[in-house]
Amino acid sequence: MTQDISFINKTKQLIDSLKSVCANYGLGNDGNEFKIITQVVLYKFLNDKFRYEVKKEEPQLAQAENFREALENMEEEAYNFLLASLNPNVPRLKPHQLISALHNRQNEGDFSKTFDDTLRQVSLENAEVFSVKSFSGAKDSLFDELSQFISDSSQRDAFSKALINKLFEFSFEEMFGQKYDFFATIFEYLIKDYNSDSGGKYAEYYTPHAVARIMASIMAPEPVKKARCYDPSAGSGTLLMSLAHQIGEDNCSIYSEDISQKSSNMLRLNLILNNLTHSIPNIIKTNTIAQPYYLNTKFDYIVSNPPFKLDFSDFKDDLEKDIFKERFFAGVPNVPKAKKESMAIYLMFIQHIMYSLSDTGKAAIVVPTGFITAQSGIEKKIRERLIDKGWLRGVVSMPSNIFASTGTNVSVIFLDKQADTDQIVLMDASKLGQTIKEGKNQRTVLTKEEEARIIDTFNQKEAIEDLSVVVSKEQVQEKNYSFSAGQYFEVKIEYVDISEEEFQEKLGGFEERLEGLFASGENLDREIMGNLKKLKFG
Incomplete structure (x- = not known):
């Protein structure tokens, strides 16, 4: 239970930090904030799911000091064999498409283009399994060019770096090893701001x-x-x-x-x-x-x-x-x-x-x-x-x-x-x-x-x-x-047993109250009649 709560809190912190990045670059409560947050989280899960499944398939990679470098050093034939051995529902990524690779390249020029190009490649290469179809059969793109949501082009590199740095700080890999019931909690937290007017009507x-x-x-x-x-x-x-x-x-x-x-x-x-x-x-x-x-x-x-x-x-x-x-x-x-x-x-x-x-x-x-x-x-x-x-x-x-x-x-x-x-x-x-x-x-x-x-x-x-x-x-x-x-519920009447003396006493009380009400009514009738007789025209 403690571990469950820890993962819930860390995941919420990730979501909050991504929202903070959007706010810092003028996209807080913007209509595009929803796309950015959900697509970045999707990329994070594809990245971590791939790492988790590859390490299960090749234990020596799990022991490697640097997972990405170990993956890069594999021969092409061995790497392709590794991909073929994975479950069809596992995302396929190349070493340079991992978050750790982007994190290492963030000081290169035109980083926002590198970021967008990477997401585009991941989208195309995983469309068969991970794309959503429309009625016509057309498949959507997993990712937009996220940096393009920043209207000031001079800030796009910094925005893309900020997103990658947040994703690099935490891993979901341990979560894939067990079945947790807190996914619903995470998901509800993720969309809570988009169920209100302030976050763009969901x-x-x-x-x-x-x-x-x-x-x-x-x-x-x-x-x-x-x-x-x-x-x-x-x-x-x-x-x-x-x-x-x-x-x-x-x-x-x-x-x-x-x-x-x-x-x-x-x-x-x-x-x-x-x-x-x-x-x-x-x-x-x-x-x-x-x-x-x-x-x-x-x-x-x-x-x-x-x-x-x-x-x-x-x-x-x-x-x-x-x-x-x-x-x-x-x-x-x-x-x-x-x-x-x-x-x-x-x-x-x-x-x-x-x-x-x-x-x-x-x-x-x-x-x-x-x-x-x-x-x-x-x-x-x-x-x-x-x-x-x-x-x-x-x-x-x-x-x-x-x-x-x-x-x-x-x-x-x-x-x-x-x-x-x-x-x-x-x-x-x-x-x-x-x-x-x-x-x-x-x-x-x-x-x-x-x-x-x-x-x-x-x-x-x-x-x-x-x-x-x-x-x-x-x-x-x-x-x-x-x-x-x-x-269909039964109508129940409560019956109370009473003696004949109690019954006569209650009945007498009812009769006394009724006589009083009748007398009051007669007095009121006489009063009304008297007032009517006093009325004169004009």
Whole structure:
């Protein structure tokens, strides 16, 4: 645990130092700061991952006094053989592309060009594994020419040197030798400034780790192998990472789609951090609803925290064509006359997820809590389909403000193509959690014990007073397809045993109070009538 905390703190210090470099050169809170920080961290991880894997493959290199020089002194044939022996998902670097090589060359003239050229070479030579594809199949570049973000060309060399010096001071190599749970903490810290207006708006509601863990633990309580895991609105990949940790990184492949290039780049870094590099080629930047890359692919596990409000009026008409009717069986939401951005696009994602499940597929989807009780419209049609086909495993309604960035109450619906229709679990966890303050926002945080209680109660299909009910498909149909646990809780009346004397005494007290109220009422009536008679015109 001490070592874990040490690495967390050192990594946070690295991120802070890189932000400080950006600020010192006029890029603090600049729109390009995000690119610089994330790309430099990506380069650092590629560098250290390469060093770590090479040392494992060639122990004598690990013992060398100077790793880079030992690598440079290898014969070309031996070096190429070494590269060929590495796992395909390990980055390939040449000795002069290492951070230590750049650190040694920083006093050469035109260093910023050397820095940019090195990143460009690394990008081209590792594009096959580490590049993110778009819907058209085009691959992105791993790195921009980072020094070019400095408008004053005379400062570019100094800026590039400052970045390299920060990267040279710390190594992640020890982290690759063990599986740590703090990657999520590092990642959240890395993007925290980009989830606020001050850091350039980062377009996603960051899914709390507690919610992600609950979803993963309920979806995959038993060991599985060769699972295909998918998120159609992946963002930075929080839900996918929790699911992969639950299943085991070696037992699953990750697939994702997201319209944001920024999110796709963050997900790529997250996959590297979490030993899931083999899934990077499956990251697709696209509009999942209008141009789904994986339309004809079926998945074993699907997780999603879809956007609740997003304007898709530009391509709404195309969605209503015949080709989409099977996927969007319940329909396409109408365009509101005002506030087009409030369109309920999440309803499209739910239908897309249902369409994308394999015959034994399971899914967990974050929805506005209003979805589970809506009495008509697309919401009702979706709920009817889930119940009538026997796909609903259960629902957990979360506490208010569990998302710090939105006040919308949310629930998680769990789908399973092989669900037990006689034991559907509906849970109201809204009273759980502790309220804390994060900046200007208040947020509800679940304790570890509460997380475990939700997971165990759901997986064991327990009915607990004021928390959960276990109902059948027929009971849900009788309740007009409501998924709200509260509508199934028993109404309990407290009975108290009293003697006949106590009963007569209470009854007498009631009669006495009533007589007093009646008398007061008669007096008030006479007073009002008297006042009315005194009224005169003019």
